[in-house]
Amino acid sequence: MIGPIVASMLAAGCGRPAPAPVAADAAAVADAHPIPTFTAERRAAAESALGMDCAICHSLDLVQSQRLTRGQWEKEVKKMAGWGAPVEEDGPLLVELLAADFSPDTLEPPPQTIPFDSAAAEVIPDEKPAPGDAQKGEAIYRAACQSCHGERGEGTRGPSLAGKPVVFRARDFAAAVEHGRGRMPAFAGALSPEAIADLRAWLAARPLPGL
Amino acid sequence: MSDPSRRQILAGAALALAARLGLRTGRADEPGLYTRVSRPHDLETPAEALDGDATPNDRFFVRSHFGPAILDPRRFRLSVDGMVGRKLSLSLDDLARLPQVSLPAVLQCSGNGRALFSPRVPGAQWRRGAVGQAVWSGVRLRDVLQRAGIAKGARFVRLLGADLPPMATVPPFARSLPIEKALHPSTLIASRMNGAPLPLLHGAPLRMIVPGWVGDDWVKWLTSIRVDAEEDPGFYMRTGYRMPVPPVAPGETPKQTEPLTTMPVKSLITRPADRVVLPAAPTVVSGVAWAGERKVARVEVSIDGGRSFQPASLDTSRGLGAWQRWQLPWQPRPGRYRIVARATDEAGDTQPDRPIWNPGGYLWNGLDAIECEVRG
Numbered sequence: 001m002i003g004p005i006v007a008s009m010l011a012a013g014c015g016r017p018a019p020a021p022v023a024a025d026a027a028a029v030a031d032a033h034p035i036p037t038f039t040a041e042r043r044a045a046a047e048s049a050l051g052m053d054c055a056i057c058h059s060l061d062l063v064q065s066q067r068l069t070r071g072q073w074e075k076e077v078k079k080m081a082g083w084g085a086p087v088e089e090d091g092p093l094l095v096e097l098l099a100a101d102f103s104p105d106t107l108e109p110p111p112q113t114i115p116f117d118s119a120a121a122e123v124i125p126d127e128k129p130a131p132g133d134a135q136k137g138e139a140i141y142r143a144a145c146q147s148c149h150g151e152r153g154e155g156t157r158g159p160s161l162a163g164k165p166v167v168f169r170a171r172d173f174a175a176a177v178e179h180g181r182g183r184m185p186a187f188a189g190a191l192s193p194e195a196i197a198d199l200r201a202w203l204a205a206r207p208l209p210g211l
Numbered sequence: 212m213s214d215p216s217r218r219q220i221l222a223g224a225a226l227a228l229a230a231r232l233g234l235r236t237g238r239a240d241e242p243g244l245y246t247r248v249s250r251p252h253d254l255e256t257p258a259e260a261l262d263g264d265a266t267p268n269d270r271f272f273v274r275s276h277f278g279p280a281i282l283d284p285r286r287f288r289l290s291v292d293g294m295v296g297r298k299l300s301l302s303l304d305d306l307a308r309l310p311q312v313s314l315p316a317v318l319q320c321s322g323n324g325r326a327l328f329s330p331r332v333p334g335a336q337w338r339r340g341a342v343g344q345a346v347w348s349g350v351r352l353r354d355v356l357q358r359a360g361i362a363k364g365a366r367f368v369r370l371l372g373a374d375l376p377p378m379a380t381v382p383p384f385a386r387s388l389p390i391e392k393a394l395h396p397s398t399l400i401a402s403r404m405n406g407a408p409l410p411l412l413h414g415a416p417l418r419m420i421v422p423g424w425v426g427d428d429w430v431k432w433l434t435s436i437r438v439d440a441e442e443d444p445g446f447y448m449r450t451g452y453r454m455p456v457p458p459v460a461p462g463e464t465p466k467q468t469e470p471l472t473t474m475p476v477k478s479l480i481t482r483p484a485d486r487v488v489l490p491a492a493p494t495v496v497s498g499v500a501w502a503g504e505r506k507v508a509r510v511e512v513s514i515d516g517g518r519s520f521q522p523a524s525l526d527t528s529r530g531l532g533a534w535q536r537w538q539l540p541w542q543p544r545p546g547r548y549r550i551v552a553r554a555t556d557e558a559g560d561t562q563p564d565r566p567i568w569n570p571g572g573y574l575w576n577g578l579d580a581i582e583c584e585v586r587g
Contacts, residue, residue, distance in 0.1 A: 057381070061247070067336075114246050116269035119252050120412050123412065155379060156378070163282070208282075
């Protein structure tokens with residue numbers, strides 16, 4: 001579900017000017033200045049990092065609606081790194097992109113609207129839980145998911161799953177597992193629809209951590 | 212709450228209360244909320260949908276820290292522990308057997324208006340509509356705490372929802388209420404909103420209602436109540452949701468800060484809608500105003516962009532933390548107008564021309580303004 005959103009946001013280019021053919025010029029400037037210029041390659045890498053690092057926890061409109069100075073962006077990226085965003089080597093690249101595209105001078109497009117019921121329909125659990133063998137699901141989870149989502153779906157490198165809407169929504173869950181999301185690989189070839197249903201059944205039965 | 216007859220009685224009681232208070236519970240016509248963040252949802256109400264005493268549940272703004280938790284109502288338990296005589300683990304049925312209370316109260320995100328600060332600050336870029344009023348129904352937090360028994364030395368009540376962070380490295384959203392506010396008879400654990408079961412996006416099955424205080428304390432998907440001697444040491448008490456005291460200039464690091472509590476006086480113009488075209492015919496400029504735990508004493512309206520103000524008629528308060536509606540008849544001639552509203556509370560605090568800038572972008576309460584055009 002998130003993949004296409006991220007992709008369309010990146011494709012839309014966040015309201016920035018079209019990337020100029022900078023390669024030759026950039027090389028010349030790079031010779032004169034020790035600081036690397038924001039080349040088209042660096043921009044592409046930064047946009048990819050935005051989707052990979054930030055969209056684990058939130059949609060990119062949260063980022064794109066800000067209008068901050070470079071100093072403020074540096075603080076934000078540092079704060080998010082402290083909270084576990086895997087931005088290690090991407091940090092400076094991200095700041096470069098954010099300061100360029102979402103500064104106090106950037107125009108603000110009018111907001112999108114969504115009917116409440118449509119928003120609710122993105123998170124409300126399926127009325128009838130889809131069938132699945134939770135016992136089989138656990139084995140699949142241990143083999144394929146635990147390394148990123150934790151022993152009980154509590155989240156480690158990947159986000160927590162226990163109690164989250166996606167594990168109570170069979171279609172969204174299957175789409176995420178089959179196609180992947182951000183850093184998460186696609187499992188379409190590796191897991192059958194039945195295996196994905198079993199996996200979901202096990203996750204849906206996990207109690208929330210701490211409850 | 213699983214007993215449908217009880218549910219109907221409660222819903223009926225809330226609607227009866229709404230009728231007795233003269234509240235309008237009808238739906239506004241305009242579809243949709245402004246998407247500030249699409250995952251987890253931060254959705255803003257268009258100001259013109261706030262023209263009444265009860266904002267419909269499906270027009271009510273949505274603020275999320277980590278998005279909904281899916282809780283099975285049959286297995287749901289609300290835990291009460293910490294400095295108590297006996298720990299409690301309450302089902303929804305247990306709560307339904309306690310005395311039920313309904314009251315109207317304004318819920319406003321402390322960041323409402325953040326996008327209007329200059330210089331800009333990070334956070335959800337709310338403008339005018341991260342606010343709404345509903346009739347909330349549920350049990351008093353006080354009744355629950357008294358059943359557990361509060362130990363000597365207890366000073367805070369920590370509230371925690373089931374919306375756990377996406378990673379263990381992200382701090383959980385926990386809030387501590389001072390014990391006095393927790394024991395206030397208007398502080399509720401709500402299961403219903405405008406007579407209907409609390410929608411999932413608004414915190415089902417249970418959320419806190421803390422009239423007069425910022426939305427930060429209105430914890431959704433509430434599952435844990437802990438009585439403590441000290442305020443929760445987590446991010447959302449010690450770092451986030453705090454105001455510098457005294458105020459700081461942009462770029463300056465605050466030496467001292469204090470947690471957000473009550474909402475400052477504020478008014479909102481709900482009619483006409485911003486940027487509409489009106490006929491040159493008699494109409495009414497209307498809106499709402501609120502002032503945290505205080506009453507609003509007066510609302511003044513300017514139709515000439517703030518050069519001159521005239522008093523609007525103002526409804527009386529319907530209870531702690533409820534908003535008051537105001538109106539001003541207007542016979543416009545063709546032209547372009549900037550309409551400005553300014554409220555003053557019973558203690559004499561007036562909405563400022565420029566609210567106090569702060570690094571979190573909290574508590575924006577500058578004069579509200581809309582622009583419109585009148586055509587002959």
